[in-house]
Amino acid sequence: MLGFIRGAHAQRNDTILIENVNVIPMNKEIVLNNQNIIIVSGKIISIEPYKREINYTSHLVIDGTGKYVMPGFSEMHYHWRNKQGGIDRDFKLLIANGVTTVRNMAEYDWQDHVAIRDSISKGEKFGPNYYTAGPYLNSNDLKTIVDAIAVVKSHKVKGYDFLKLADNLPKDVYLIILEESQKHHVSVIGHAQREMPLEFSLRLKSIEHVEEFVYIFKDEQRNDALFLKQAIEQIKVSGSTIVPTLVVFDMIVKSIDNQKFKTLNQNKSAQYMLLNDFNYWSSDENPYRKNLKGKVINGQDALPLLEGYFKWMKTFIKMLADAGVPLMTGSDTFGFVVPGFSLHEEFQFLQDCGLSSFQILKATTVTPARYLNTIATEGTVSEGKNANLVLLNKNPLNDIENTKAIEGVFLKGRWLDRIKLDSLLMETKTLNK
Known part of the structure; x- marks a missing residue:
């Protein structure tokens, strides 16, 4: 799957990678640590464990290390x-x-x-x-x-x-x-x-x-x-x-x-x-x-x-x-x-x-x-x-106050x-x- 994404979307200029981020999926009370998220044309097409040796060719790479996305x-x-x-x-x-x-x-x-x-x-x-x-x-x-x-x-x-x-x-x-x-x-x-x-x-x-x-x-x-x-x-x-x-x-x-x-x-x-x-x-x-x-x-x-x-x-x-x-x-x-x-x-x-x-x-x-x-x-x-999506610097599951610690926002696939x-x-x- 990783190879497919890397090959199929390498040349697209609307591909975004959030690298090594902690995911709060909200389908249950859980944190998925150290994940890569691939976004293409405003949609999430893949969420997979971060691997240091994998290099994606993306229009934009966002370092999610130590951050939380929800x-x-x-x-x-x-x-x-x-x-x-x-x-x-x-x-x-x-x-x-x-x-x-x-x-x-x-x-x-x-x-x-x-x-x-x-x-x-x-x-x-x-x-x-x-x-x-x-x-x-x-x-x-x-x-x-x-x-x-x-x-x-x-x-x-x-x-x-x-x-x-x-x-x-x-x-x-x-x-x-x-x-x-x-x-x-x-x-x-x-x-x-x-x-x-x-x-x-x-x-x-x-x-x-x-x-x-x-x-x-x-x-x-x-x-x-x-x-x-x-x-x-x-x-x-x-x-x-x-x-x-x-x-x-x-x-x-x-x-x-x-x-x-x-x-x-x-x-x-x-x-x-x-x-x-x-x-x-x-x-x-x-x-x-x-x-x-x-x-x-x-x-x-x-x-x-x-x-x-x-x-x-x-x-x-x-x-x-x-x-x-x-x-x-x-x-x-x-x-x-x-x-x-x-x-x-x-x-x-x-x-x-x-x-x-x-x-x-x-x-x-x-x-x-x-x-x-x-x-x-x-x-x-x-x-x-x-x-x-919202990218946070702190885990909001630990304290709701952490929803204010906003590093960036994705809206309709656009990164702010x-x-x-x-x-x-x-x-x-x-x-x-």
Whole structure:
């Protein structure tokens, strides 16, 4: 096999060799030490033990000695929030942080995410594997069955990957949305239907934000171990995927805590925010600080109430993970939740919940690939898979913090070394000059 590869591809200028690298394949919790990976035309065609005496003729040879390669990360709850710099600005931040797959969660009036997705697919725009929901839908958009049928049809015609619900709907409207979407092969995702029994929300392909379970369950239910055990079994059986988005809830809590609020703009990632955004979110105009600080909700001050919710959410996530409920990583990307960097913060919060590094890495690689129906070509490092990879200087299975130790990124077979990644980050800063 080695000889075949050397002979068949010696003259190709699109052949890349990653030499003597440690592979985290993500098909099981294992490290394959000292491997050679051959990539041709953006696909992995061989992974074999490193042999010093074998010399490959390749367009590019990357020394992987002491490094770790794994599938690229998935940001499964992304929002493009700012016109300034265009979406390319966000893509630079995401790619520089090892993100090779993105699911956009709403299209605003001034955006066309289908066009963005298609331009990436055609090679006209350089960006991650891209999937998109349609417009952000609430109850004002879906008052009647007629509205529901029209909205589903418009999603099918436009070609969105997902239809996202962000509000409680009348039961008849909700049910027709699900039925019509099934007919047209449009997946329905979004926030839970808080005013209906849990089973109705579990008809969604994925539930966004573990926070939703705070509102689905009554106060006494959240502290009832038997109830939670039964609810988690129901979630598991349903097959619905949960996207926790803890990092954004943490930002909300810190925004209304006077001491912690002062630390938000000191986060290293804050330097990559647009200047106007930075000033707005650092001020008392921050909408969470403005609308929640000192407010009483359900007879309790907002700060300890939300702190209690956050503590419960982290415990609940550990219970979901232990039960084998599929989880995916996403961060919601607004305010101080800076695209790319925020995903690594989400990893850290999931570790704080008690998840193992492998569970977290699975939630950002294998589970998204299965969810997006791309497991044939994504999600693991193995023969026949696309070369959407991250090369790390440290083993992330030892500590999830090591996902930040990025030496380089492969995106669609293109190699971006540390120098190139740093230049992408620097380019995002120039908008503030």
